[in-house]
Structures are given as structure tokens and as C-alpha cells.
Amino acid sequence: DLNQMMTVQYLERQRFEYHPELAGTPYETSLGRLGAEDAAARNLVVTQPFQPLPAGTPSDANCEFFAVTHHRVCSGFNNNWQSHGLDFGDTGISVRESLALFGYPISEEVVENGIVVQYVERQRFEYHPNNPPEWRILGGLLGSQRYDQLY
Numbered sequence: 001d002l003n004q005m006m007t008v009q010y011l012e013r014q015r016f017e018y019h020p021e022l023a024g025t026p027y028e029t030s031l032g033r034l035g036a037e038d039a040a041a042r043n044l045v046v047t048q049p050f051q052p053l054p055a056g057t058p059s060d061a062n063c064e065f066f067a068v069t070h071h072r073v074c075s076g077f078n079n080n081w082q083s084h085g086l087d088f089g090d091t092g093i094s095v096r097e098s099l100a101l102f103g104y105p106i107s108e109e110v111v112e113n114g115i116v117v118q119y120v121e122r123q124r125f126e127y128h129p130n131n132p133p134e135w136r137i138l139g140g141l142l143g144s145q146r147y148d149q150l151y
Helices: 034-041 074-082 095-102 142-150
Strands: 009-010 015-018 029-031 063-066 073-074 110-112 115-120 121-129 137-139
Touching: 009 095, 009 142, 034 115, 034 121, 034 142, 063 074, 073 074, 074 095, 074 121, 074 137
Parallel strands: none
Antiparallel strands: 009 015, 015 029, 063 073, 110 115, 115 121, 121 137
């Protein structure tokens, strides 16, 4: 979505992007916005789960509301979002570390092909209830899918 040439490397679930203009910062190598790209390519952004919630929607013990995108992250997806991030040396996992890994939520939860999913800028969270607890929330194979579309 940057409309520029750049050096990238695709992985199963992500795309690394090299940004020499950000040399010396934690963002010199960033993760692509594959969640946003996938949602746009599949024209999901016009569907109900992608429509913004009202400004001032409250956060609660189960859900975190992000005023930037007017979407929430709830339940297991919220726990996953808050407990993972890129390591910038912050105490614990900070919001900026989670944002660098996942980005903001761009949809609410929705069922796709029998799986509960939620789109964030850099990923599609998937809930797999039959997996062991530590593997119930997975990132979609968006890197592989995008690579196959392009090449």
C-alpha cells in the first residue's frame, strides 16, 4: 500500500519490509500490512465487521477499544494482542511493541469458513478451539497466500 519498490522477504504468516529511510530505528525492518491488504483484496472492507463502531465505545475487562480505527480486540484475541509484540526493550509487552507486530484492529470478530477470525493491520487472527491452549490463536497464512498471488 506504499506504492513504492522495496526489498521484502515473505514468510508463511508475514512479509518483512526493509525501510532504509528508517535506518537506526526499530522500524528499519517492518512487517507488512498483510491483514489490511488481504481484506481489501477480498473486498471485505465493505462488510459489516469492518464498519467502525461509534466513537466513545467503551473498553471493558474483555475488550479494548481503539479510537484510531474504531474497532475492538476482545477475549482471546485481546489476550494474544496484549501478550505479544516486537522487542523494543520496553518493560513487559508495551502497546507500541504490540502495534509493531500486529497493528491496529481493522474489523470486529467474524466467522470465515467456520473459523472465528479478526483482522488487524498486519495479520488475521484465527481461533482454533481444538488446538492445545498455546496454539488456539494463530496468525493466518497471509504471507504464503500473498506470495502465491504475486508469484
